[in-house]
Amino acid sequence: MRFALLFIGLVIGWTPLLSQGAEAKRKVIIDQDAYGPAGSNLQAILMLIQSPDVEVEGITVLSGDGWRDENVAHTLRLLEIVGRTDIPVVPGAVHSLINSPEATKRWEAIFGKLAYKGCWTEKWPETTGIKRRAYHASDVVPPLEEGDPKTKASTETAVNFLIRKVHESPGQVTVIGAGPMTDIALACAIDPDFPKLVKELVIMGGSFEPRSSGSEYSQEYLYTPRLEFNIRFDPEAARMVFHAPWKKLTQAPVDPTTKTEISGAMFDEIAKADTPLSRYLKKYAEIGMPMWDELAVGVWLDPSLVTEKAAMLVDVDTSFTAGYGNTLSWAPGAGPGLGEGPVEVIKAVDVGKLNQLFLSLMKASTPPAQ
Numbered sequence: 001m002r003f004a005l006l007f008i009g010l011v012i013g014w015t016p017l018l019s020q021g022a023e024a025k026r027k028v029i030i031d032q033d034a035y036g037p038a039g040s041n042l043q044a045i046l047m048l049i050q051s052p053d054v055e056v057e058g059i060t061v062l063s064g065d066g067w068r069d070e071n072v073a074h075t076l077r078l079l080e081i082v083g084r085t086d087i088p089v090v091p092g093a094v095h096s097l098i099n100s101p102e103a104t105k106r107w108e109a110i111f112g113k114l115a116y117k118g119c120w121t122e123k124w125p126e127t128t129g130i131k132r133r134a135y136h137a138s139d140v141v142p143p144l145e146e147g148d149p150k151t152k153a154s155t156e157t158a159v160n161f162l163i164r165k166v167h168e169s170p171g172q173v174t175v176i177g178a179g180p181m182t183d184i185a186l187a188c189a190i191d192p193d194f195p196k197l198v199k200e201l202v203i204m205g206g207s208f209e210p211r212s213s214g215s216e217y218s219q220e221y222l223y224t225p226r227l228e229f230n231i232r233f234d235p236e237a238a239r240m241v242f243h244a245p246w247k248k249l250t251q252a253p254v255d256p257t258t259k260t261e262i263s264g265a266m267f268d269e270i271a272k273a274d275t276p277l278s279r280y281l282k283k284y285a286e287i288g289m290p291m292w293d294e295l296a297v298g299v300w301l302d303p304s305l306v307t308e309k310a311a312m313l314v315d316v317d318t319s320f321t322a323g324y325g326n327t328l329s330w331a332p333g334a335g336p337g338l339g340e341g342p343v344e345v346i347k348a349v350d351v352g353k354l355n356q357l358f359l360s361l362m363k364a365s366t367p368p369a370q
Contacts, residue, residue, distance in 0.1 A: 024053065025053055025054060025055040026053060026054050026055065026174065027055050027057050027169055027172050027173045027174065027199075028048055028054055028055070028056055028057065028173065028174045028175070028176060028300075029056075029057045029058050029059070029060060029161075029162060029165060029173060029174075029175050029176070030044070030045055030048060030056070030059050030060070030175075030176045030178060030297075031060045031061075031062065031092065031158065031162070031175060031176065031177045031178070031179065031183050031184055032044070032045060032059060032060070032061060032062075032071075032075075032178045032179050032293070033061070033062055033063060033064025033065045033066065033071055033118070033178075033179030033180060033230075034059065034061050034066075034071040034072070034074055034075040034078075034179075035064070035065035035066035035070070035071055035074060036071075036074030036075070036077075036078060036144075036146070036284070037074060037077070037078070037144070037145055037146040037280070037284035038280065038281055038284035038285050038286060039065075039284075039286045039289065040262075040286075040289060040290070040291065040292045040293045040294060041065060041071075041178065041179070041293055042074065042075070042078050043262075043281070043293070043294055043358075043362075044176075044178055044204075044293030044294050044296065044297045045059060045075070045078065046078070046082070046277065046361070046362065047294060047297045047298065047301065047357075047358065047361050047362075048176075048297060048301075049082065049084055049087070049366065049367070050277075050361040050362065050364055050366060050367070051301055051361060052364075052367055054301070055370060056084075056087050057088075057165050057173060058087060058088040058089070058090055058154075058161055058165065059075055059087060059088070059089050059090070060090045060091075060092045060158035060161060060162060060183050061075055061089060061090065061091060061092055061153075061158070062091075062092035062093040062094070062158065062179055062180060062182055062183050063093065063094050063095065063096075063118075063119055063138070063180070063182075064118050064119065064179040064180045064229075064230065064233055065118045065119065065179070066118070066119050066132075067094065067119045067136075067137075067138045067139075067140075068091060068092065068093065068094045068138070069091070069094075069138070069139065069140075069141050070140075070141045070142070072089055072091055072153050073141050073144055073148065073149055074144065074146075075089045076089050076149035076151050076152070076153060077144055077146050077147060077148065077149040078146075078280070079151070080149055080150065080151055081146070081276050081277070081280050082276055082277045082280075082366045083276070083366060083368075083369070084366065084369060085151050085369075086369035086370055088154045088156075088161070089153045089154060090153065090154040090156055090157070090158045090161040091153050091154070091157065091158060092157070092158030092159070092182065092183040093158070093180075093182035093183050093186065094138055095138075095182075096180065096182055096233060096234035096236070096237065097182060097185065097186075097234055097236045097237050098234075098236045099232075099233065099234055099235060099236065101117075101120040104117060104120060107320070107324060111321075111322045111324075114227075114232070115220040115224075116220070116229050117229075118229060118233060119138070121135065122135045123135070145284065146280070146283075146284060158183045159183060159186045159187050159190060162175065162183065162184070162187045162194065163187050163190065163191045163194055166194060166197040166198050167193075167197060170197045171197065171199055171247075172199055173197075173198060173199055174198070174199050174200045174201075174202065174300065175198050175200075175201050175202070176201075176202045176203075176204075176296065176297060176300060177201065177202070177203040177204070177205070177241070178203075178204040178230075178292075178293040178296055178297070179204075179230055180205075180230050180231075180233040180234040180237065180238075181203065181205070181230070181231070181234060181237040181238045181240075181241045182234045182237045184201070184237070184241050185234075185236075185237035185238070185240040185241050186237075188240055188241065188244045189240065194244075195244040195245050195246045195247075196245055196247070198246060198247065199247065199248075200246075200247065200248040200249075200250060200300075201241075201246050201248070201249050201250070202250045202251075202252065202296055202297075202299075202300045203230075203241070203249070203250070203251050203252070203296070204230060204252045204253075204292060204293050204295070204296035205228055205229075205230035205231045205238065205251070205252075205253065206228050206230075206231050206238075206251055206253040206254070206314065206327040207221060207225060207226050207227060207228040207253050207254045207255065207327050208225070208226070208253055208255055208327060208329060208345065208347075209225055209255060210225060210253075210254050210255040210258050211255070211258060211259075212258060213258045213259055215258070215261065215288075215290070217258070217289070217290050218258040218290075221254065221258070226323070226326040226327045226328075227325060227326055227327075228253065228254050228325075228327065231316055231325055231327060232324075232325030233325075235316050235317065235318045235324060235325040236318050238316045239315060239316040239318050242314050242315050242316060242340060242341055242343070243315075243339040243340065243341060244341070245341070246341065248344070249341065249342070249343045249344065250299070250300070250343070250344045250346065251314065251343050251344070251345045251346065252295055252296035252299060252346045253327070253345060253346070254290075254292065255346075255347060255348075256295060256346055256347060256348050256349050257290040257291060257292050257295050258290065259348075259351050260290050260291035260294075260295060260351055260354065260355075261288060261289070261290060261291070262285070262286065262287060262288065262289050262290075262291060262294075263287065263288070264285075264287045266355065266358070266359060267281055267282050267285045267287065268282075269359055269363070270282065270359060270362045270363055272363070273362070273363040273364075275365065275366070276366075277362065277366055278362065278363065281362060291354065291358070294354070294358055295346075295349060295354060298349070298354050298357055298358070299346055299349060301357065302353075302357055304350075304353070305349045305350055305353050305354050305357070306346055306348075306349055307348045307349055307350050308346075308347040308348035309344055309345060309346050309347055310344075310345050310347055311332050311342060311343070311344060311345075312329045312330065312331065312332070312342075312343050312345050313329065313330040313331070313332060313334070313335040313340045313341065313342060313343070314327065314328065314329050314340060314341070314343040314345070315328040315329075315335070315338070315339075315340040316328060328340070329345075
C-alpha cells in the first residue's frame with residue numbers, strides 16, 4: 001500500500017514536470033509562398049522542422065514566387081521526403097487583395113518594368129540565375145521535378161487555420177510570414193482578436209536602405225531601395241498587417257540579406273550527412289541565392305544572430321503612383337499617426353553564425369513526427 005501511495009505521489013509530482021517539458025517547444029506557423037524544389041522558401045520551412053525545440057503547428061501556403069496550388073504540391077512533397085507528413089499543409093490565398101497581373105502591367109506601362117514579379121512573370125530574363133518553369137495559369141500544377149506528392153493538403157483554409165490555432169493556444173503561437181501578407185491580413189480582417197492572440201509576428205519583407213554586395217540580386221535595389229517583392233505583390237495586405245495591434249512585430253527586410261549567399265560548398269557539406277533531406281538539397285539546390293527566408297527564420301530561432309536592429313514605425317505606400325508598394329518608415333513618435341505600428345527591424349546579422357546554424361540544422365536527423 002505504501003509503495004502504491006509512493007508511486008501515485010511520484011506520478012503526481014512528475015506531472016507538472018512532464019507538462020513543462022511538453023510545453024517547452026516553441027509553437028510556430030509559417031505562412032509561406034513555398035515555391036520549390038529547395039530554394040529559400042522551402043529551406044526556411046526545413047529550418048523550423050529540423051529545430052528540436054520547435055513544434056511546427058502547420059504550414060499555410062499562398063501565391064507569390066509561384067502560384068498557390070503548385071506551392072502546396074512542393075510543400076507536400078518536401079514533407080513526404082523528410083518523413084513529416086504529420087504537419088498540416090493548408091491552402092491560402094491564390095490572389096492578392098487588390099493588386100493583380102493586369103494592374104501591374106498598367107503600372108509598368110507608366111512607371112517602368114519591375115525586376116521581379118513572381119508567379120505573374122510571363123517571360124523570364126535569360127540573365128537571371130533563378131530557376132522557374134514557363135508561365136502557366138493559377139489552376140495548373142505541372143509535374144514536379146522532385147516527384148508529385150501522394151499526400152493531400154488540408155481541406156481547411158489558411159485563414160481559418162491561423163485563427164483557430166491562436167485561439168487554441170492564446171499567446172503561445174508565433175506566426176512567421178515569409179511571403180506576401182495576404183493570408184495574415186485576411187485573418188486580421190475576419191478576427192480582430194487574431195493579432196492580439198499571436199505571441200509574435202515575424203515577417204520577411206520590405207526594404208529600407210540595402211547595401212549592394214555586387215550580386216545580381218542586390219543590384220535590384222540600387223535604384224528602387226524601398227521596393228521589395230513580398231510587399232509589392234500585395235501592398236494593401238501588408239499595410240493592413242502593419243496597422244494591426246501585434247504584441248510584437250519583427251521585420252527582416254532585404255537589407256541584411258544582401259550580405260548572405262547560399263554556396264555550393266555549403267550543400268557539399270550538407271550532403272555528407274547522407275539523409276533524405278541532405279540528398280534532396282544537394283540535388284535541387286539553388287546555388288548563389290541570398291538567404292532571404294532563412295535569415296528571417298534564423299533570427300527567430302536564435303536572436304543572438306542579430307548584430308544591429310532598430311525600432312521604427314512602418315507602413316506601406318498603397319497609392320497608384322511610382323511608389324506603389326514602397327516601404328515607408330519613421331522614427332518612433334515621428335509618424336503621421338495614420339495607424340502605422342511599431343516594428344523591430346533587423347538591420348544586420350552575423351552571417352557566419354547564420355551559415356553555421358543553417359548547416360547544423362540541415363545536417364541533423366529530422367525529428368520524428370509529433
